[in-house]
Amino acid sequence: MIRINCPYCGLRGHEEFNYIGDATKQRPASPAVSTAAEWHDFVYIRDNPRGPHQEIWQHIQGCRAFVRVLRNTLTHEVLATGLPQDDLLADASSLEKTGEAS
Amino acid sequence: MAEYSAFSLLRNAITGHKDWRRAWRDPEPRKQYDVIIVGAGGHGLASAFYLAKNHGIRNIAVLEKGYLGGGNTGRNTTIVRSNYMLEENAHLYEKSLQLWEQLSQELNFNVMFSQRGVTNLAHSDNQMDAFARRGNTMRMNGIDAELLDRAQVRREMPYLDFSDNARFPIYGGLKQPRGGTARHDAVAWGLARGADRLGVDIIQNCEVIGFKQKGNRITAVETSRGEIGCERIGFAVAGHTGHLAAKLGMKLPIESHVLQAFVSEPLKPLINTVVTFGAGHFYVSQSDKGGLVFGGDIDMYNSYAQRGNTPMIEHVVSAGLAMIPSLSRLRILRHWGGIMDMSMDGSPIIGKSPIDNLYLNCGWCYGGFKATPGSGWVFAHTIANDQPHAINAGLTLDRFERGRMVDERGAGPYPNRH
Numbered sequence: 001m002i003r004i005n006c007p008y009c010g011l012r013g014h015e016e017f018n019y020i021g022d023a024t025k026q027r028p029a030s031p032a033v034s035t036a037a038e039w040h041d042f043v044y045i046r047d048n049p050r051g052p053h054q055e056i057w058q059h060i061q062g063c064r065a066f067v068r069v070l071r072n073t074l075t076h077e078v079l080a081t082g083l084p085q086d087d088l089l090a091d092a093s094s095l096e097k098t099g100e101a102s
Numbered sequence: 103m104a105e106y107s108a109f110s111l112l113r114n115a116i117t118g119h120k121d122w123r124r125a126w127r128d129p130e131p132r133k134q135y136d137v138i139i140v141g142a143g144g145h146g147l148a149s150a151f152y153l154a155k156n157h158g159i160r161n162i163a164v165l166e167k168g169y170l171g172g173g174n175t176g177r178n179t180t181i182v183r184s185n186y187m188l189e190e191n192a193h194l195y196e197k198s199l200q201l202w203e204q205l206s207q208e209l210n211f212n213v214m215f216s217q218r219g220v221t222n223l224a225h226s227d228n229q230m231d232a233f234a235r236r237g238n239t240m241r242m243n244g245i246d247a248e249l250l251d252r253a254q255v256r257r258e259m260p261y262l263d264f265s266d267n268a269r270f271p272i273y274g275g276l277k278q279p280r281g282g283t284a285r286h287d288a289v290a291w292g293l294a295r296g297a298d299r300l301g302v303d304i305i306q307n308c309e310v311i312g313f314k315q316k317g318n319r320i321t322a323v324e325t326s327r328g329e330i331g332c333e334r335i336g337f338a339v340a341g342h343t344g345h346l347a348a349k350l351g352m353k354l355p356i357e358s359h360v361l362q363a364f365v366s367e368p369l370k371p372l373i374n375t376v377v378t379f380g381a382g383h384f385y386v387s388q389s390d391k392g393g394l395v396f397g398g399d400i401d402m403y404n405s406y407a408q409r410g411n412t413p414m415i416e417h418v419v420s421a422g423l424a425m426i427p428s429l430s431r432l433r434i435l436r437h438w439g440g441i442m443d444m445s446m447d448g449s450p451i452i453g454k455s456p457i458d459n460l461y462l463n464c465g466w467c468y469g470g471f472k473a474t475p476g477s478g479w480v481f482a483h484t485i486a487n488d489q490p491h492a493i494n495a496g497l498t499l500d501r502f503e504r505g506r507m508v509d510e511r512g513a514g515p516y517p518n519r520h
Binding site: 014021040074 | 342344345348353354355356357358402403404405406407411412413446502503515516517518
């Protein structure tokens, strides 16, 4: 079990959450000026890292809030959690561990 | 004379089985190869085998980080079928199925290919309509398909839940009689021996650490066993494609996810076919040792860990129990996880890459095992001729940029939904 520290509900098992996906993809700012290459990158291309990965989970069986999670894809260890807009990778060194490995 | 035959078995029995030739050599890597294939799983070994056999390229190395066949080739549920609807998939998997039908003879190695039939169950009128359409499409592509009604399914598979209490009553099913199962390890071993006998070097415990590039070409591979030069290079590393591509600064329309599979304690013969649930994700067959081999959905989150999690075990098993209630007291003997290269449209990417002499064989999602010989066959053609075969021409990397997705399920660009 992966345990995720929801900012509103506290530490919960991951079966309460729905996995949304990679949190780092930025939607092109404006359809009027965005290029096809930008859309291709946003919709299809992923970093797919082996190691720390920033991702969005939704607490569908709790508060229904979106939660940003920094998780190691090689060990399933949750390194940090925060609000969707937080950049957890930048803060990772200063944050204490908020979850535990499965 | 064939290396393995009744006669050779008898001769070696008389001499105490001391004279069997090693199935494949354990060579030191040479300085330079015409073709390097990264990954000695089924796809990598099949690619090397067909490059040597069909295209006359013999100076080939297959590099393997761990041991041969230790990745997804040894971690799947061994199902072989070609019941696809879209053109690009149908012809690839059908080519593969035709190669499966000859593979034991071709390799002189019993891969235990058993065409016991694959049946997908339908649980509503709408699903029956969809299966009728799929079956008709398959038959128009020259692939066998039979639509079964409830009575026919019941005659073939009486152990399914036909009671009034069934949460998802069975309306019928779509059967591909030529589908079935194969012995997954034997496929890797047979292809390895076949490739080795044609001069291919299979180099195990040899991890790719980096690449040497000149212009838009890869000139050498840096490995844990030294630098190895190459004219052409192909990746057949399944879930680890993204990791290797990152070393080249290349990003792909792929996410790596973990898929679990299970084997129960051995039973007397119960399930003599492959059968899949139509109201959830569950597929099961019975191995020759008696264990039920089954699986379901991926764990849904990105993962490179070759182990899964408990909520998905419960999810898979509850789908199985809805389909076959008599499994309820059965114990699970083993379970394991493999890393799937989930592509953005659920179909494989097999062809050229943005780098001139690099070829990609990836994005197989759940479906790689059945494609093993076909994938190797078209990948060998692609590498030898520097252009795809007609069969894999539509499965290019650039189809995502051009809006030509091959999305069998119509699930959109969500890799964990395929």
